[in-house]
Amino acid sequence: MSTVNKKGVACVTGGSGYIASALIKMLLEKGYAVKTTVRNPDDTAKNSHLRELQALGPLTVLRADLDEEGSFDEAVAGCDYAFLVAAPVNLETENAEVRGHHRTQWRRTQKNQGVAEITAKKMHAVI
Numbered sequence: 761m762s763t764v765n766k767k768g769v770a771c772v773t774g775g776s777g778y779i780a781s782a783l784i785k786m787l788l789e790k791g792y793a794v795k796t797t798v799r800n801p802d803d804t805a806k807n808s809h810l811r812e813l814q815a816l817g818p819l820t821v822l823r824a825d826l827d828e829e830g831s832f833d834e835a836v837a838g839c840d841y842a843f844l845v846a847a848p849v850n851l852e853t854e855n856a857e858v859r860g861h862h863r864t865q866w867r868r869t870q871k872n873q874g875v876a877e878i879t880a881k882k883m884h885a886v887i
């Protein structure tokens with residue numbers, strides 16, 4: 761994917777998910793280049809919609825898992841914006857300790873890559 765893009769490059773994590781898919785579509789339609797992550801890029805049943813979205817603009821799909829240290833570094837590298845949308849939607853694992861660990865992982869990646877996370881407040885300015 762060319763990183764030369766008029767609007768910039770956005771990382772959207774959890775590209776197989778509902779919210780991330782809609783956000784990726786919106787960003788591509790607005791002219792952003794997008795890097796997204798999924799846990800298993802080979803899972804065509806889960807990720808086929810991403811192939812279709814690639815027709816809209818530059819979209820790169822990378823593998824990353826919140827449970828793996830440094831897993832998002834490649835996805836966030838070179839991005840102007842980063843949206844943390846990936847989240848375990850599983851009541852059994854959704855406890856404060858796991859959420860805290862995932863949040864720490866993400867903040868470390870953002871800091872290392874020098875990219876600010878887009879919060880809901882700032883999101884309207886981007887999209």
Ligand SMILES: NC(=O)c1ccc[n+]([C@@H]2O[C@H](COP(=O)([O-])OP(=O)(O)OC[C@H]3O[C@@H](n4cnc5c(N)ncnc54)[C@H](OP(=O)(O)O)[C@@H]3O)[C@@H](O)[C@H]2O)c1
Nearest residue numbers: 774775776777778779780798799825826827846847848849
């Ligand atoms: N849907 C709504 O109406 C709504 C409304 C308000 C807020 N939200 C919030 O938005 C976020 C996403 O919701 P959603 O509805 O889009 O959920 P979703 O469709 O279930 O998507 C969740 C995504 O998170 C990824 N994921 C889960 N565990 C992961 C891990 N350990 N490492 C990396 N990726 C992981 C999944 O990837 P895999 O495919 O690899 O499992 C999937 O792409 C959640 O925090 C949810 O609470 C949703």
